[in-house]
Amino acid sequence: MNFDLSWWQFAAMLVDYTIKFIMIGVVPGGRKPSSANAWLLLILLLPFVGLPLYLLMGSTFVSRRRHRIQVEARRNIDDINLGVPDLTAGLPAETAAVVRLNRALTGYPAVPGDVRALWTDYRKTMHRIASLIDDATTTVNIEIYAVAWDDTTDVVFQAIERAVARGVHVRLLFDHIGSQKYPGFRRLKKRLTDIGVDWHMMLPLDPLHGRWRRPDLRNHRKLVVVDSRVAFLGSFNLIDRGYLIRRHVRAGRQWVDAFVELEGSIVASTESMFAVDWYTESGEVIAQRAVEGSSASANVLQLVPSGPGYFTEPNLRMFVSMIHNAKERITLCSPYFVPEESLLEAITSACYRGVRVDLLVSAKSDQFMVHHAQSAYYEQLLKAGVRIWEFPAPFVLHTKFMLIDDHLPTSVAVVGSSNMDIRSFTLNYESSLFVASGSLLSMLSALGARYLAVSRELTLERWAQRPWYRRYIDNVLKLTSALQ
Structure with missing residues (x-):
C-alpha cells in the first residue's frame, strides 16, 4: 500500500494536528x-471551521477599556455604599445569606x-412611562435592549420630545x-437626534472604525x-408587542412581559x-448618590447586575442559592431556559427533596436554536418531577x-x-431585582397563577411521543448552547 503524501497534503496534516x-x-x-x-469537539472534528469560530466567538472577555471601567465602577459603588448596611433585620437567615452573597458579588x-405597580399590559405600560416623562423636571434615563419608534411606542417618544423641549435632559x-x-x-x-435626545448605542459593532x-x-x-x-425594571423592550419583524407578524406572535x-x-441603585x-458608552460621568438604607417601606429589594464584566456570574449564583433554600415550592418563568449544570442540579435536587x-415556558419560542436546546432538557426535568x-x-x-x-x-x-x-449568565449584561420581602412577592405570585391558569402542562407521556428527528435536533442544538 502506497502512503506517499504530496508536500501540500503533509503541510495540511501538520497544520491540522498542530492546531488540535x-x-x-x-x-x-x-x-x-x-x-x-x-469547543474542543468542534475544533477537533472540524479544525478549519472550529478555530475561526473560536477566535471570533470563543472569548467572553470585554475590551480592556470596558473591563477597566467595570473595575473602577465596582470600587466607586463600594465607596458610595460603604456606610449603608444591608436591610436584613427581621429577614430569615436564608434570605439574609442571599443578600450577603449579592452584596459581595455586586x-x-x-x-x-x-x-407602585407591576405592569403587564403593553399599551398601559407605555402610557404610564409617557405620563411620568411628561411630569419630569430634570432627567430621564432609559436603557433598553431593543428600541423602535412605532405606533405602540410613539406615545413615549412624543413625551420625550416634549420633555426635551422644556429642558429635561433625556x-x-x-x-x-x-x-x-x-x-x-x-x-x-435621525429622529432621536432631531428631537434632541442624548443617545448612544450599547456595545456598538463597527470594525471599520475600530x-x-x-x-x-x-x-x-x-x-x-x-x-x-x-424607576422601572423588568423585561419590557421599547417596541411594539408584535416585534415588527415579518416572520413574527405572519405567525401572529405577541410578547408577554412585566x-x-x-x-x-x-x-438610586x-x-x-x-x-x-452611560459612562462606558458616552464618556460622560453622572454623579452617583448614596443609597439611603433606612425607610418605613416593607419592601426589601436589592439590585443584582451581571454580565461579561462580572466573572463571578452573580445572577447564576443567586438563582442557585435561592433554589437550594426552597422548602415547598418554586415557580420559574423564563422564555429561554437552557440551564447551566449547577442550576440544573439545584432544580432537580429540589424535586427529589419534595419541593414542587x-x-x-412558551409552547412555541421565537428562537429556533434556543427552543430546541432547552427542549433537550425536558425529559431529564420531567423525570425528576419538574412540572x-x-x-x-x-x-x-x-x-x-x-x-x-x-x-x-x-x-x-x-x-x-x-x-x-x-x-x-455569561454573554449578556443583565439587571435583576432580588425581592427579600414585601408586596412584590404577592404580585408575582398572582402573576404566576394567571400564567399557569392559561398554560398546558407538558407530561412525560406526551413528551415521549415526539418523533425521532425532533430528539436528534434537540440534542444537536443542546451542544451549541455550551459554546460560550
Missing part, C-alpha cells in the same frame, strides 16, 4: 468543562423600596445589534429612571447601574422571574431581564 495540539491546552483555561468540551446593598441607551434588526432603525437614530468585540455579546438590560425618583414600577432607595453603562417545581407548563402560542412568554415558597415567611423572588440560560 495547541487548542487542547488553550481552550480549557478559565472555562467550564462543558464549554471547553463543546456591591449593591439591600435597601427599602416602594413597589439620555437613551439601546443595544446596537438588539435594535438594528427592527424596521426603521436608521430613521430612529469598534470590534465578540459579536454576540449583548446589553440586555431594561430600565427607565425619571428624575432620580421613580415591568416593576419602583420608588424609594432602590431607585438602579440609576447607579445606568450611570456605569413549576417551569413556565413544565407551556404558555399558549402565538404568545411569547417573555417575563422573567423566579418565586420561592410563596405564602411562607421565607418567600423570596427575583424579577428582571435575566433569562435562565447560559447566555444570560
